[in-house]
Amino acid sequence: MAEPKSDEQFMEDIAAEMRGDIEPEDGVVELQDAPSPELDALIAERDELKDRFIRSLADLENTRKRADRDRREAENYGGTKLARDLLPVYDNLQRALDSAKESDKEQSAALLEGVELTMRELINVFKKHGIEPIVPEVGDRFDPQQHQAMFEAPVPGTKAGDIIQVMAQGFMIQDRLLRPAQVGVSSTPAS
Incomplete structure (x- = not known):
């Protein structure tokens, strides 16, 4: 007497039979010559279960793909909110460095060096997490995909x-x- 199959093996066998990979098991008699209402009902039930099974497999595959896509997106963009909150810190450090006058640089050399080191570390953390600066130059063309016009x-x-x-x-x-x-844009009309 054969050992009973596990549920997983049973489902795999059904899927293989539906794909035509294997022949029906011995002892399974196909009664195509003798149509009857009971047989028609069983065939209809089998077809319905087969359809539900195939749909369940498709739903499972779609769920797996969606979960994988969501995981990748969370890895790439999960720190967006924190990064936005750190941008004012970057701006303030940049302003501190820009506002230091030549005469102040001699008197506050240690302080300015600390600010510069902090700024470099913040930039390294940004790079580590895929955050890159957009650094437009005066004379570049305005790109609405990357620039915000503050004035004309x-x-x-x-x-x-x-x-x-x-x-x-x-x-x-x-x-x-x-x-x-954030940039200012020329509004000079073409000559």
């Missing part, structure tokens, strides 16, 4: 849409915009 002004010697001032750097996290660079 006519400036001689420039074309409309040229960046005339950079107020704050922007940042990308992986391939998404974390914060646009």
